[in-house]
Amino acid sequence: MRQLAAIMFVDMAGYTALMQENEQLAKAKQKRLKDVLDASVKDHNGKILQYYGDGSLSIFSSAIDGVHCAIEIQKQLQQEPKVDLRIGIHTGDISIEEGTVYGDGVNLASRIESLAVPGSIFISDKVADELKNQHEISIRELGYFELKNVKQPVRIFVVSNKGLIVPSRDELKGKTKPPVNRLAVLPFVNLSADPENEYFSDGITEELLNSLTKVEGLQVTSRTSAFAFKGKLDDVREIAIKLNVDKILEGSVRKAANRVRITAQLINAADGYHIWSENYDRDLTDIFHVQDEISTIIANRLRENLSLASQKEHLVKASAKNVNAYTLYLKGLHYWHRLTPADTYKAIECFQQAIDLESDYAQAYAMMAIAYSNLGATGQLKPEKAFGFASQYSDKALKIDSTIAESHIAKARIYLFYEKKWQAAFESLQKAMQLNPAATESYRLMGYYHIVVGEKDKAVKILEKALEIDPLSTVINNYLGEAYAMAGRFDDAYHIAEKQLEINPKMRLAIEMKGWCTGMKGDWEKAAELFQEVHRLANHPLKSLAPLGYAYARLGKKEKALEIITKLEQRQSQEPDMVLDGDLLMVWWALENKYRIYKEKIIHYLGSCINKGLDTMHYYVEYPMMIGLKEYPEIRELLEKNVSSKNYS
Numbered sequence: 001m002r003q004l005a006a007i008m009f010v011d012m013a014g015y016t017a018l019m020q021e022n023e024q025l026a027k028a029k030q031k032r033l034k035d036v037l038d039a040s041v042k043d044h045n046g047k048i049l050q051y052y053g054d055g056s057l058s059i060f061s062s063a064i065d066g067v068h069c070a071i072e073i074q075k076q077l078q079q080e081p082k083v084d085l086r087i088g089i090h091t092g093d094i095s096i097e098e099g100t101v102y103g104d105g106v107n108l109a110s111r112i113e114s115l116a117v118p119g120s121i122f123i124s125d126k127v128a129d130e131l132k133n134q135h136e137i138s139i140r141e142l143g144y145f146e147l148k149n150v151k152q153p154v155r156i157f158v159v160s161n162k163g164l165i166v167p168s169r170d171e172l173k174g175k176t177k178p179p180v181n182r183l184a185v186l187p188f189v190n191l192s193a194d195p196e197n198e199y200f201s202d203g204i205t206e207e208l209l210n211s212l213t214k215v216e217g218l219q220v221t222s223r224t225s226a227f228a229f230k231g232k233l234d235d236v237r238e239i240a241i242k243l244n245v246d247k248i249l250e251g252s253v254r255k256a257a258n259r260v261r262i263t264a265q266l267i268n269a270a271d272g273y274h275i276w277s278e279n280y281d282r283d284l285t286d287i288f289h290v291q292d293e294i295s296t297i298i299a300n301r302l303r304e305n306l307s308l309a310s311q312k313e314h315l316v317k318a319s320a321k322n323v324n325a326y327t328l329y330l331k332g333l334h335y336w337h338r339l340t341p342a343d344t345y346k347a348i349e350c351f352q353q354a355i356d357l358e359s360d361y362a363q364a365y366a367m368m369a370i371a372y373s374n375l376g377a378t379g380q381l382k383p384e385k386a387f388g389f390a391s392q393y394s395d396k397a398l399k400i401d402s403t404i405a406e407s408h409i410a411k412a413r414i415y416l417f418y419e420k421k422w423q424a425a426f427e428s429l430q431k432a433m434q435l436n437p438a439a440t441e442s443y444r445l446m447g448y449y450h451i452v453v454g455e456k457d458k459a460v461k462i463l464e465k466a467l468e469i470d471p472l473s474t475v476i477n478n479y480l481g482e483a484y485a486m487a488g489r490f491d492d493a494y495h496i497a498e499k500q501l502e503i504n505p506k507m508r509l510a511i512e513m514k515g516w517c518t519g520m521k522g523d524w525e526k527a528a529e530l531f532q533e534v535h536r537l538a539n540h541p542l543k544s545l546a547p548l549g550y551a552y553a554r555l556g557k558k559e560k561a562l563e564i565i566t567k568l569e570q571r572q573s574q575e576p577d578m579v580l581d582g583d584l585l586m587v588w589w590a591l592e593n594k595y596r597i598y599k600e601k602i603i604h605y606l607g608s609c610i611n612k613g614l615d616t617m618h619y620y621v622e623y624p625m626m627i628g629l630k631e632y633p634e635i636r637e638l639l640e641k642n643v644s645s646k647n648y649s
Contacts, residue, residue, distance in 0.1 A: 004491070005059040006066035006091050006127065007105055008046070009113035010037065010073065013084040015054035029083045030054065036076050036083075044069035049101050057101065063091050063123075063130040067137055067159060070121045074164055078119065088113025090124040111147040112156065115172060119165035125155040129498055137161065142169050143241035152464055153244055169241070182245040183298075184221040185209040187230040188262070191254040201253035202227075202337075203330030204262065204291065208249070211295040213438040218299070220438045221245055222470035227337075240269030243471060247275070249298060258284045258323075264294050284323045325357035329364050336371060341380045344371050362401035369394035369410035377417045377616065379579045387418040405436035412445050416452075417616060420643045425449055440470040444479050452618040456487040474500065474507070481513050486622050490517040508534045512547055520624050524554045542571035546583035550625060553590030561591055581608040582620060589629055603634050610642050617642070 012033055018026040030053070037056055041048050046060040046069055060066035070087045077083040090112055092105020108124065116122040123131075123139070131137050138160045144153040160166045185208055190201040206223055213220045221243050229239055236248055251264035265277035276297065280290045332350030335343040348371050354364040369390045376386025394410040401407075408428045415425035426449055432442040443466035450459035463480040470476050481496035494517040500510035512534050519527030528551040538544035549564030565587050572580045585605035592598040606629075609617050618639060621629050629635055 003094060003096075004091065005061065005094050005105075006063040006089060007094065007109040008058045008060065008066050008070060008087065008089045009055065009109050010058075010070075011055035011086045011113055013086055013118040029081065032081060033077065033083050033085070036073055040069050040072045040076070044072070049096070057106070059094065059101070063089065063127045064134055064137075067121070067123065067127065067131060067134075071137070071159065071161055071164070074119060074121060078163060084118035086113050086116040086118060087121045088116055088123070089121065089127050091126040091130065108147075108150060108154065111150055112154070115145060115147065115156065116158075117165055117167045117171065120167060121159040121164060123157050123159065125157065126495060128157040129495065132502075140166060141241055142167075142172070144244035145172070153468060181217060181247070182219045182221065182243075183212060183247045183249060184226050184239065184243045184245045185212065186239070186248060186250040187227050188250070188264075189252040191252045191261075192256065194255075197253075197255045199331045199334030200255050200327065202230075203333050204253050204287075206333060207291055208295055209438060210436060211291065212249075212298065213436050215299045219469065222438045222440045222473065223337075224440070224475070225470045225472035228472045236267055236272055237269055244468070245269060255284075260284055260287060260290075262290055262294070264298075266298055287323070287326070322358045325354040325361055325364070328354040328357070329361065329367075332364070332367060336367065341375065341378075344375060344380075347371050360400050362397045362404055363406070365393045365397035365400065366404045366406035366410060369397060370406050370413070373410050373413035373417070377413060382577075383418060383612075387414050390414055403435060405432040405439050405442070408432040408435065409439065409441055409445065412442075412449075416445060416448055420618070422449060422453055422643075438469055440466045440473060440476055443469075444476060447479055447483055448619055451483065451486060451622050456483065456622075459483045460487055460489070472503075474503075474509075478509050478513070481510075482623075485513070485516060485520070485624050488624070490521055490624075493517050506537055508537050508544060511537070512544075515547060515551070516623075516625060519551060519554065524551050527551045528555065542567050542574070546586045549587035550590040553587060553594050556594060558591065558595070561587055579609070579612050581605050581612060582617075585609060586625070589626060593628065599632070599634075602629065603632070603638070606635060606638055610638060 010033075012029065015026060015030070018029070033054075034051070037048060037058070041058050044060065044065045045062070046058045046065060048056055048058045050057040058066075058069075060069065066089050070089060074085065074087065077085050088109050088111070090105055090109035092103060092108060094101050094103040094105055096102075112122045112124060122142075128139055128141075131139060139157045140160045142156045142158055144155050147154050158166050185205055188201045188205045190198045192200070205226075209220060209223055209226065212218060225243055236250075240246065240248060246269050248267045248269050249264065250267065251262060254261040260282055262280045262282075263277070264280075266275045267273065268275055278294070278297070280293070282290050328350050332347045332354065335347035335350060348368060351364045351368045351371070355361050355368075358364075372381070372386050372393065373390035375381040376383045376390065390410055391414050394407050394414070397404055397407040398411070408431045412425045412428040412432065415421040415428060425445070429442050429446045429449065432439060433446075436442070443462050447459040447463040447466070450456065450462065460480070460483045463476065463483050466476045467473070467480055477496055477500055481493045481500075484490070484493035484496065494514055497510040497513040497517070500507050504510075511530055515527040515530035515534070518530060528548060531548040531551050535544045535548055545564050545567055549561045549568070552558075552564065553561040565584060568580055568583050568587070572578065582605075585602060588598050588601040588605055592602050606617065620626065621635075621639065630639065
């Protein structure tokens, strides 16, 4: 029998040694522990599944009950005769067979308990999420930990109510796997008189980050997560906990005319100790040399921690001869990272100006290709035009310099979203990952690849890896949530959405994800309420309506669903450059699923999506709300015709 439960492990510290020193006292403490456990677990609606010499395993239907029980146990056992106890709690799926409990959740709860110290209660992030409205329970984050026999780093919290032991992270050394050397490069502060030079300091940061990804044995946090702290005054130790790193590089840039001053410092996150710092006053023409010098010094400092010999390789090579071209390139990156269509066009303009000054500027061509492919994939520019430019510029970049990850990423986008060459996309993404392991766009696209070829579990794994590198990325979190949902892991997808809403309570994508998870588990009334909130936040009478139309159809509210379709058609006529056939397909499919009379509509709109170049259809039909669509022979035929035969060669 499988069930979702809060799993609590308790373990008496020092029991074996005490048995050797004073067997009578050890047995007395063991009996006291059992008496307290029996009473407290029963009082908090739990069930003890297993006793062993110096501890037990219990389950609760509510994580809140489990934590209240743990607090009560620790309070009682702090009184004489005192029993030093470690407690760990996690929420997960379990199976109970013939009195024995199984499941990954059991293993994880056990590992969390083993990390704890006597007198403390350690909990996983899933348990912490359930406690956020419980004002009588205080918790403190300890950060991510590598635990034995657990593949992914685990985010741990400690219950910090009065009377409980709350250790620092440093006190837990020796209880986990040897740490991976992890570095975050925080945005360098712009100290220039002109605030417009912000793009320059951001660009220098990004260039340093990319160069450090080449250091073997070093894991560098991706740009998105590192830049989440831009302009903030968070303590370095708190940032390290959120990013799961042990070293932080920070600094500042002051640019005036043709001179630049760069200050850089490498900090040990655990204690704030400055491992290294340096000031550089140089001409702008030396900018690549300065970046190379900083990167090499940091790489060798970190190698000392990795027990690797210092090396003298060049991590930064001059990407441009013309400083003005390089400056325009950095300005283009600045606009690109804003992610709006208008800013993407500004970025393209800057990259083009850089190319006009330096015709063989490979990085600028590569970013032009990325920008155009993004416009095509998001429906902001006709696909044939967008991907035509993307192909032209990526080929140019690769011809000049094939070691630029972005060129291979752009190629993968073309293969995935336009040409449907799955194997070619896979090979391009593998190459991009080798060239820049911190570019999580490669991981996101690889997740897409695994979805369209039917390998949903592999998609989850690659996106979980991306989240390790880029834990605060909205894009990666959203894609991982989608992958969980496609794999039928709706609770995990819902959990991801909840985490996103903690950061931004008005994030429409996260609210929509909660709606889909809720609906797919059977509650379409609640899903409709969530979709109504998404529509309200869009602040436009004709936007963000398709999910609501889908929910109405599933609820049998046919007229309301048809009203949504009318509004979608109205928007399509008002905004002819938008491709809304996918939204229309979604609602018609829900009506067909319910009434079995709209088959022609779904065939028409899928065909229209394909004919208009909305080539994410192979991903789209894998969404859980589209389950069953591919069972129609006509739909399968349309999709198969749209895939190049080269994919399988």
